[in-house]
Amino acid sequence: MNNRRSFFRKSAAIGLGAFGVNSLFNELHAADFEEAEKLWDAGSGSNEDYWSVIQDAYSASKSEIIILNNGGVSPSPLVVQEALEKYNKQAAQGPSYYMWRVMDKGREPLRQRLAKLAGCDAEEIAINRNATEALNTIIFGLPLQKGDEIIGTIQDYPNMIQAYKQRQMRDGVVYKQLSFDFPIENDEQIVKAFADAVTPRTKIIHVTHIINWVGQIMPVKKICQMAHAKGIEVVVDGAHTFGLLDYAIPDLECDYYGTSLHKFLSAPVGSGMMWIKKDKIEKIWPLLCNSVPQGKDIRKFETLGTRSFCIEQAIGEAINFQEGIGTKRKQERIHFLKKYWAEQALQIPGVRIHTSLKPEYSCAIAGVSIDGMKPEELDSKLFKDYKIHTVGINWENIHAVRVTPHVYTKISDLDRLVGALETIAKKA
Numbered sequence: 001m002n003n004r005r006s007f008f009r010k011s012a013a014i015g016l017g018a019f020g021v022n023s024l025f026n027e028l029h030a031a032d033f034e035e036a037e038k039l040w041d042a043g044s045g046s047n048e049d050y051w052s053v054i055q056d057a058y059s060a061s062k063s064e065i066i067i068l069n070n071g072g073v074s075p076s077p078l079v080v081q082e083a084l085e086k087y088n089k090q091a092a093q094g095p096s097y098y099m100w101r102v103m104d105k106g107r108e109p110l111r112q113r114l115a116k117l118a119g120c121d122a123e124e125i126a127i128n129r130n131a132t133e134a135l136n137t138i139i140f141g142l143p144l145q146k147g148d149e150i151i152g153t154i155q156d157y158p159n160m161i162q163a164y165k166q167r168q169m170r171d172g173v174v175y176k177q178l179s180f181d182f183p184i185e186n187d188e189q190i191v192k193a194f195a196d197a198v199t200p201r202t203k204i205i206h207v208t209h210i211i212n213w214v215g216q217i218m219p220v221k222k223i224c225q226m227a228h229a230k231g232i233e234v235v236v237d238g239a240h241t242f243g244l245l246d247y248a249i250p251d252l253e254c255d256y257y258g259t260s261l262h263k264f265l266s267a268p269v270g271s272g273m274m275w276i277k278k279d280k281i282e283k284i285w286p287l288l289c290n291s292v293p294q295g296k297d298i299r300k301f302e303t304l305g306t307r308s309f310c311i312e313q314a315i316g317e318a319i320n321f322q323e324g325i326g327t328k329r330k331q332e333r334i335h336f337l338k339k340y341w342a343e344q345a346l347q348i349p350g351v352r353i354h355t356s357l358k359p360e361y362s363c364a365i366a367g368v369s370i371d372g373m374k375p376e377e378l379d380s381k382l383f384k385d386y387k388i389h390t391v392g393i394n395w396e397n398i399h400a401v402r403v404t405p406h407v408y409t410k411i412s413d414l415d416r417l418v419g420a421l422e423t424i425a426k427k428a
Contacts, residue, residue, distance in 0.1 A: 017083075017109075017316055018110075018314075018315075019109050019113060026320075051333065054407050055410060057408075066413045068413070068417065069402065069404060074264060075406075076269075080314055082317075083313070084268050087314060088310045090103075090310075091310050099306075099309045100309075103313050111125050111127065113319050117319055117323070118242070120248065120250050123278060124276055126299065127315075128272045128304065130260045131260040133287070134257075134272050134273065135160055137258075139164060141284035144204070145173075148201060149175075149199060149202040150175050150202075150204040150206060151205045151206070152206040155216075156206060182211060182354065184216065184361070185361050190218060194223055194226065194227070206235045207223050207235070207254075208239075209238045209241040210244075212240055212365070213367065214365065215363065217245075233280075236252060236258075239259050243264035244264035244331060244363055245327075255276075261273055264334075267314065270311050271315050278296075282294060334364045337411075338357075338365070338366050338404075339357050342355070342403075345421050351422075354366070354368070355367050366403055366404075369399065369400045371425075371428065372428045373428050375393055382417075385420070385424075386417075
């Protein structure tokens with residue numbers, strides 16, 4: 001708490017834009033957040049007076065619809081919206097000047113702050129547009145040869161699956177997929193499944209940190225330790241964990257990592273980040289051209305041509321907002337919200353939860369279904385009759401409606417969800 005209060009007072013005394021004393025966060029939220037700290041009852045994830053201040057910082061908390069698909073993309077708080085608007089208006093006065101000669105100078109301070117949040121070296125961070133771009137850069141940049149094997153799962157994100165399948169078609173690598181029946185509350189069962197699939201030709205294991213369909217947290221560190229003992233590298237899809245779970249990327253012990261910043265960090269839509277362990281950078285080819293494609297500089301992956309520097313710079317205010325709450329506190333709150341509605345839903349006859357409610361195995365995302373209803377039918381009814389926005393999932397062996405709250409989600413929103421499930425289940 002003392003560190004957070006110090007952040008409010010100092011808030012990066014040097015730097016550009018979001019990282020200076022005149023940041024929009026300082027202007028709009030710092031005083032309110034500091035006052036909110038006085039409302040905080042240490043150890044309580046359900047301190048509603050504190051969280052009401054956070055909720056008010058999001059325009060989405062006042063939406064006509066209840067947004068419970070934050071696993072797809074999260075809305076930004078007001079400070080990030082205003083930052084993006086400010087930068088867009090500035091750029092519109094002369095894009096070639098303001099973007100290339102002013103805003104572009106903000107990338108290095110942004111890289112430093114992202115690295116601090118990620119607990120890693122800034123020279124291992126590349127800023128891009130989303131997890132798909134980050135991970136596809138890695139997947140297509142790996143120096144794999146015909147016959148080399150990659151192990152993933154059928155529950156991985158489709159864009160990563162398709163990337164590996166394209167490498168299989170183009171280069172003759174062997175792409176193998178495991179299948180799991182989630183929820184699983186046994187790390188060793190998952191690690192063993194990967195270990196049993198390893199052969200002398202295995203070069204890469206791909207792990208989705210949180211399975212986006214139903215929210216299972218995979219034991220990434222244990223998988224990495226097993227893989228490294230066998231001389232295998234690990235690619236981690238962190239799209240649903242960065243800004244949500246309290247961890248440092250190097251602590252996962254992976255080799256490659258990609259994430260989207262427009263999910264739980266609540267940065268602008270179209271912002272992402274890639275991390276590559278420093279001694280691996282040289283061997284990864286950039287997805288797009290660079291003058292030194294086999295160089296050791298992480299910036300070789302940022303040769304994207306003209307893109308929105310406005311979006312990049314607004315990420316800074318999302319970092320300020322994140323630090324104003326604290327990642328650990330945020331993780332505990334969002335897990336509390338998931339558990340709050342899911343435990344009640346479990347008591348409703350005909351309702352099933354497809355996700356563990358233990359914090360070591362899940363956090364924000366949970367899958368729910370009602371006997372006799374298809375996921376898309378339940379999803380449609382929740383929105384049509386109750387204005388609750390979720391998403392129906394039919395992917396391989398997973399058939400459920402995905403529900404994902406965020407810090408701006410109100411308890412009353414979740415009470416409405418539980419009431420809706422109860423009413424729908426009685427009529428099913």
